[in-house]
Amino acid sequence: MLEIKDLHASVEDKEILKGINLEVKAGEVHAIMGPNGSGKSTLAAVIAGKEEFEVTKGSVALNGEDLEDDAPEERAHKGVFLSFQYPVEIPGVSVTNFMKTAINESRKGRGLEDMPANEMLKLIREKSELLEIDRKFLSRSLNEGFSGGEKKRNEIFQMAMLEPKVAILDETDSGLDIDALRIVANGVNKLKSKDNAVIVITHYQRLLDYIVPDFVHVLHNGKIVKSGGKELAMELEEKGYDWIKQEATV
Amino acid sequence: MDLKEKLISSFMAFENNVDVEHPVHDVRTEAIKNFEAKGFPTKKEEAWKYTSLNSLQKIDFSIFPKQENTLEYKDVKRYFLHEIDTYKIVFIDGIYSSFLSETTHDGVDICLMSSALTKPMYKQIVDVYFNKVASKDESLTTLNTAFSREGAYIYIPKNKMPKKPVEIVHFATGNEASLMLQPRNLIIVEENAEVQIIERHQSLTTNAVLTNAVTEIFAAQNAIVDYYKIQNDTSEASLIDNTYINQKSKSNVNVHTFSFGGKLTRNNLNFYQNGEYMDSTMKGVTILGEKQHVDHHTLVHHIEPNCESHQDYKGIYGENSTGVFNGKIIVDKIAQKTNAFQQNNNILISDKATINTKPQLEIFADDVKCSHGCTIGQLDEDALFYMQSRGIGKKEARALLMYAFANNVLESVRIPELKARINKLIAKKLGVNLGFDL
Numbered sequence: 001m002l003e004i005k006d007l008h009a010s011v012e013d014k015e016i017l018k019g020i021n022l023e024v025k026a027g028e029v030h031a032i033m034g035p036n037g038s039g040k041s042t043l044a045a046v047i048a049g050k051e052e053f054e055v056t057k058g059s060v061a062l063n064g065e066d067l068e069d070d071a072p073e074e075r076a077h078k079g080v081f082l083s084f085q086y087p088v089e090i091p092g093v094s095v096t097n098f099m100k101t102a103i104n105e106s107r108k109g110r111g112l113e114d115m116p117a118n119e120m121l122k123l124i125r126e127k128s129e130l131l132e133i134d135r136k137f138l139s140r141s142l143n144e145g146f147s148g149g150e151k152k153r154n155e156i157f158q159m160a161m162l163e164p165k166v167a168i169l170d171e172t173d174s175g176l177d178i179d180a181l182r183i184v185a186n187g188v189n190k191l192k193s194k195d196n197a198v199i200v201i202t203h204y205q206r207l208l209d210y211i212v213p214d215f216v217h218v219l220h221n222g223k224i225v226k227s228g229g230k231e232l233a234m235e236l237e238e239k240g241y242d243w244i245k246q247e248a249t250v
Numbered sequence: 251m252d253l254k255e256k257l258i259s260s261f262m263a264f265e266n267n268v269d270v271e272h273p274v275h276d277v278r279t280e281a282i283k284n285f286e287a288k289g290f291p292t293k294k295e296e297a298w299k300y301t302s303l304n305s306l307q308k309i310d311f312s313i314f315p316k317q318e319n320t321l322e323y324k325d326v327k328r329y330f331l332h333e334i335d336t337y338k339i340v341f342i343d344g345i346y347s348s349f350l351s352e353t354t355h356d357g358v359d360i361c362l363m364s365s366a367l368t369k370p371m372y373k374q375i376v377d378v379y380f381n382k383v384a385s386k387d388e389s390l391t392t393l394n395t396a397f398s399r400e401g402a403y404i405y406i407p408k409n410k411m412p413k414k415p416v417e418i419v420h421f422a423t424g425n426e427a428s429l430m431l432q433p434r435n436l437i438i439v440e441e442n443a444e445v446q447i448i449e450r451h452q453s454l455t456t457n458a459v460l461t462n463a464v465t466e467i468f469a470a471q472n473a474i475v476d477y478y479k480i481q482n483d484t485s486e487a488s489l490i491d492n493t494y495i496n497q498k499s500k501s502n503v504n505v506h507t508f509s510f511g512g513k514l515t516r517n518n519l520n521f522y523q524n525g526e527y528m529d530s531t532m533k534g535v536t537i538l539g540e541k542q543h544v545d546h547h548t549l550v551h552h553i554e555p556n557c558e559s560h561q562d563y564k565g566i567y568g569e570n571s572t573g574v575f576n577g578k579i580i581v582d583k584i585a586q587k588t589n590a591f592q593q594n595n596n597i598l599i600s601d602k603a604t605i606n607t608k609p610q611l612e613i614f615a616d617d618v619k620c621s622h623g624c625t626i627g628q629l630d631e632d633a634l635f636y637m638q639s640r641g642i643g644k645k646e647a648r649a650l651l652m653y654a655f656a657n658n659v660l661e662s663v664r665i666p667e668l669k670a671r672i673n674k675l676i677a678k679k680l681g682v683n684l685g686f687d688l
Contacts, residue, residue: 048639072638088636092657093650106641158640
């Protein structure tokens with residue numbers, strides 16, 4: 001589904017990704033772990049098409065189609081979703097109105113008509129129940145004054161609404177207490193299917209107790225230096241990242 | 251003949267049409283003398299450093315319209331807040347249109363300045379209030395005073411509130427190649443009384459129009475005044491708005507200025523706090539493009555203790571547009587416990603747009619809280635990326651961000667239909683259809 005080949009990316013002439021290879025198939029959950037500054041968030045942003053990063057070599061393809069020339073919104077229309085570590089606050093625009101705009105813009109991008117209002121309301125109701133979000137929350141300004149947990153829950157709510165093919169969750173566990181973590185993970189698990197894929201980016205193993213990965217990759221210095229099954233995450237939790245760093249330099 | 255000379259010589263013609271025996275005429279005569287001595291302000295004056303009136307003075311404006319013009323309601327309906335019922339005081343090329351207006355004398359007076367200045371029953375009030383807060387020194391204000399004859403007159407007696415908001419609308423038909431208008435408004439809101447006013451100047455063609463307006467507002471104890479100025483005029487219409495507000499204790503006056511168009515707009519907004527425990531609020535959203543120019547000059551004079559003032563102006567400048575914000579706050583020595591807040595934030599969305607912003611604080615009391623902040627920036631790239639990653643196109647994403655930026659100002663608009671209307675104007679100005687009313 002998502003194919004990343006020898007991906008190199010720089011910001012202001014500083015190379016951050018130095019040759020990433022990763023294949024994510026439909027129905028799979030991949031975890032990308034690594035120490036701070038290893039390039040995890042950059043990888044997420046590059047997949048989603050952030051213009052600040054320049055891809056100097058290699059490619060990102062979705063279902064065989066190279067995404068290189070696609071703007072972030074076009075990637076979204078094709079099914080890429082990025083849950084942000086720090087979601088942006090938009091005063092004056094309610095969660096509901098933001099979602100309406102996002103959904104209809106995506107539909108327009110796919111050549112579809114606007115979603116009828118009653119269908120939209122039904123979808124919002126259904127998906128907000130999934131994330132245990134109450135009505136009042138939906139009429140609040142997007143992310144404005146939201147707690148860390150509310151912001152992340154709202155990110156997954158948006159994911160639920162947009163039904164992406166590949167969802168990248170960038171540090172979705174940061175700033176969450178255990179209850180919020182459970183709700184968010186539950187939501188993700190319910191959205192998982194054989195037709196989509198999830199990439200979980202995290203520093204800690206904690207989230208992976210709830211969203212169980214099929215593969216774990218360790219990113220260090222812009223490269224995937226180790227891949228394995230879910231047991232690799234446990235090992236990292238136990239031993240930290242130093243041994244990986246040493247192994248990588250050897 | 252330049253515009254100044256033309257105006258001075260027109261004053262004699264003007265005198266043929268007004269009662270020169272009326273005490274107000276002495277005020278006019280004094281005023282024209284002042285204007286004759288001072289003339290139009292130039293860029294050499296600090297207050298006019300960034301706004302030049304030179305090109306306007308080269309236009310051969312008609313000082314009085316040659317004929318009375320009419321308009322069909324259906325052709326101008328969209329300029330009214332027609333979603334709700336309102337009182338309307340409407341002028342066409344400076345002349346009152348009874349056909350388009352809806353005035354009242356039912357417990358309150360919402361009517362015409364020309365009546366107030368001529369009919370004996372208003373004399374007592376006119377003597378007390380007319381030209382009492384407006385500057386007798388500032389040249390453009392005195393120019394307006396000299397020609398003061400028509401405009402809106404609103405008198406809200408003690409404990410009263412009109413049943414609906416008041417719209418003051420000035421249309422320019424374009425039947426004159428170029429026309430100068432000088433409306434004069436007098437608004438008196440007595441103790442515990444309240445009023446909501448929406449003001450609009452609208453040219454219907456791209457013929458040149460220059461409006462030099464003066465509005466005097468008197469808010470007595472506990473009075474509440476909400477004043478909304480909608481400035482979305484055509485490319486050759488210019489406006490110099492001079493608003494003077496005299497507030498008494500515990501009153502609350504809010505002025506919102508929405509500047510979305512016009513060639514040159516200068517807002518001189520002056521608050522004088524003559525009392526304690528009152529609140530003055532001035533807020534604005536400016537969204538400009540093309541070669542439009544807007545200059546906001548605010549003044550709050552804290553004369554007595556325990557008062558507050560709040561200023562919040564947001565500006566979005568595109569293409570070759572230029573903006574000015576100059577916010578002056580004076581806190582007199584006895585005005586202890588003053589809280590004065592001022593905020594001016596700007597976004598430049600074009601390399602060619604400019605903004606000059608300047609806070610000007612003169613604080614003579616020692617126990618006060620004053621804050622001011624000016625920012626000039628670009629749209630936040632991370633926020634844009636966030637929205638794009640949700641499938642929202644760049645143009646729409648930018649519009650949403652700009653809307654969010656201006657939102658603080660909109661939140662305090664207390665007429666929901668007006669707020670909705672302004673949201674639509676903003677969406678239109680930003681060139682987007684977001685599928686919902688902002």
